[in-house]
Amino acid sequence: MNLDNGAIIFVGEGKSAESLAPFWKRPGRRRHRIEAVAMDMSSAYISAVKNNLPCAEIVGDRFHMVELMNKKSTTLRRKL
Numbered sequence: 410m411n412l413d414n415g416a417i418i419f420v421g422e423g424k425s426a427e428s429l430a431p432f433w434k435r436p437g438r439r440r441h442r443i444e445a446v447a448m449d450m451s452s453a454y455i456s457a458v459k460n461n462l463p464c465a466e467i468v469g470d471r472f473h474m475v476e477l478m479n480k481k482s483t484t485l486r487r488k489l
Contacts, residue, residue, distance in 0.1 A: 412447075424449075426457035433461050449473050 410417055419432040436443060445466040446458050450473055458467055469477070 424451060424453065426453040429454070429457045429461075447471075450477075 419429075419435065421428045421432060433440075440462065441464065443462050443465050445468055446462065447468045447470045448454050448458070450469045455467060458465060
């Protein structure tokens, strides 16, 4: 999704690096304009982005960051 205008850029199926293969063909020469990618922090996605957009910043999407913090908070509360 383009965060500037809300346009859907790509929707893929699956959770592997290969599921992003069709996306890498789309931006073409404009690829260098992609500054950041917010995504699920799976190692497959991270690897795919680093290989295809080496200058882009990788950030966790809000949903998965909140989920991770909730799990960590629950673990900490149980320990205490």
